[in-house]
Amino acid sequence: MKKIICASIACISMALICTSCASQKNQYYEKSNIVMDTAVTLSASGANSKEAVEESFKKLDEINEMASTNIETSDIYKINNASGKSYVKVHPEIFKMIETSIKYSKLSDGAWDITLGPIIDLWGIGTDNERLPSDEEIKAKLPLVGYDKISINENDSSIMLQKEGMALDLGGIAKGFAADEVLKIYKKYNIENGLINLGSSSIYALGKNKDNKEWSVGIKHPRSEDPNEYMGIIKLSNESLSTSGDYERYFIKDNKRYHHILDPKTGYPVDNGVMSDTIVIDGNTTDNGMLSDLLTTTVFTLGPDKGLKLIDSLKGISCEITTSDHKVYTSDGFKDRIIDLNKEFKFVK
Known part of the structure; x- marks a missing residue:
């Protein structure tokens, strides 16, 4: 379930090599493809930029094969299919996403919850089957939702959903996790500058852009039909x-x-009046991509007061929250991160 950010410096294109680069060290390589049901663009500068990008796309395919709710061989499909019946041994990466999800479900008092699968399917939003379900239908599915109904066996990395009909959905965490894995590959190939753009929803800005400046990322205007109209711009490195x-x-x-x-x-x-929110996490924070992904959904659900309180309690993490009255709430120190704030919006904190 996710969200649009317009990265003004990330051009969607097929694989290319910049012929104007002065040396192999600064060789630039960019590639786009559809992965995890979204348009992904990876760019990198360095002697091994092509190798880094190509290996990264292979890794993204692997994660999708494990985390998809629709692929019958995926770990998540197997967990959902065995709900209420048995444990399923999963890949360590899937186990990590589930374990982290439970941690932040507890921290947010259930605002974040990966057991929403049955409710997501009921609404079908974003699919050909989207509809407004009845109150009775929703009430019938709600007992199947609850992170406390996930059983974990750490000894053999196995997972079981306690009630038949329960279903996990990692749509709000898998892309962020994938961004972390791509970054590991970039570092393996000594890539110091690049942009990891997973569906314009989970972004990691590594080093500087081709002009040796910080990366500029535009935060979409949540009520404009123009994809190039922003609420504001954030500089990242x-x-x-x-x-x-x-x-x-x-x-x-x-x-x-x-x-x-x-x-x-x-x-x-x-x-709760929230239209959008943006999370930024320092690259030195462990699992920063995965955390930024899940925390945007969490903060959106919590709203300005509880959301800011949560973020201000976490080291290396900051955010903004935009509400339907066009007010922009910010965590400590985040206000100065936003430049060129659209005149339709006004800072509150």
Whole structure:
């Protein structure tokens, strides 16, 4: 379930090598492809830039094969299929995502929850089957939601969902995890500058851009139809960024917007006045991509007061929250990160 960020410096194109580079050390390579149901663009500068990018795409395919809810051989599909019946041994990377999810579910008092699968399927938002389910349908599925119903066996990295009909969905964490894995590959090949753009939702800006400046990332205007109109611009270097919004996958019925960010407690789209939020995490923070991905959904669900309180309690993490009255709430120190704030918006903190 995710979200649009427009990276003004990340051009979507097929693989290319910059012929104007002065040396092999500064060789630039960029490639785009559809992975994990989204358009991914990876760029890198360095002697081994092509090798780094190509290996990264192979890794993304591997993660998708393990984390997809639709591929019958994936670990997540097997867990869901065995719900209420048995444990399923999973790959350590899937185990890590699930274990981390439970940790942040507890930390956020359930605002983040990967057991929303049955509710996500019920709404079908972003698919050909999207619809407004009845109150009765939602109430019938809610007992299947709850991170406390995930059983973990650390001895053999196995997972079981306690109730039949439960289903995990890693859509709010898998791309962030994948960004971390790509960064590991970049570092293996000594890539010091590059942009990891996973579906314009999970971004890691490594070093500097081709002009030897910080990377500029535009945060989409949540109510503009123009994809090039931003709420503001953020400069990044060796940092991860993720944004959640109610504007990418939604439908409108009877003048009401129903979006894909669902509240685990109610089974309905979150309705707290938040339109979007953006998380930025220092690159020295362990698992920064994965955390930025899951925390955007978490903060969106918590709202400005509880969301900012959570972020301000976490080291190396900052955020902004944009509400429907066009106010922008920021965590400690984040206000100065946003430049060229659109005149339609106003800072609150």
